[in-house]
Amino acid sequence: MRCFDESWKEFLTSEFKQEYFLRLAEFLHSEYEKRVIFPRKDQVFRAFLTDFAKIKVVILGQDPYHTPGVADGLAFSVKNGREYLPPSLVNIYKEIDTDIGERKSREGDLSSWAKQGVLLLNNVLTVEAHQARSHRGRGWEVFTKHCVEYLSKNREHLVFILWGRDAREKKGLIDQKKHLILESAHPSPLSAYQGFFGSKPFSKTNQYLLEHGIQPIEW
DSSP states (O other): OOOOOOGGGGHHHHHSSSHHHHHHHHHHHHHHHOOEEEEGGGGGEEEEEGGGOOOOOOESSOOOOOSSBOOOTTTTTTTTSSSSOOOHHHHHHHHHHHHHSSSOOOOOOHHHHHHHTHHHHHHHSSTTTTTTTTTTTTHHHHHHHHHHHHHHHHHHHHHHESHHHHHHHGGGGGGGTTTTEEEESSSSSSGGGGTTOOOOOOHHHHHHHTTTTTTOOOO
């Protein structure tokens, strides 16, 4: 389960030793033994394969897709070759189209974003099959809280994109003097029309990066 870039080792090994995480790990061990849990064990920390020093953008979502065979360890991403994309990702692509022009690829794998320095992180990193938000309150929220604090403290000129209520609750952890915060409703069909569509996070992100001499993201 502990597959991550070396640049995250100090932060992650510190978290893994904390009491809350030991309880979380015990819970997850039992869950993976008894139930169908997503993503796969070896993909839980996939977001942390992005080099800490190269991160430009943090996209914070809710929890992984709970439909079998969809979640791949990166928030909102899915493996290529699927006949249908998850509705949230469809809406993300719609917003890209209207914000910065039509996206070339309609595939679901967002690892190209991760390679450019986009940390695709969910507020909760695991979920039981067919049970949305089933792993809330088990410790992941503490983990992602510490992660956001660590990024805010140890980096400058990051763009934090907070989608949905759970993500937006982390706003107070971010130093707004050092970073840009973009927040809106979640891209889910349940909430996309309540402020996600038209929020233009992709152009705003790239404008901020360019203003600080940072290579923009190819969305």
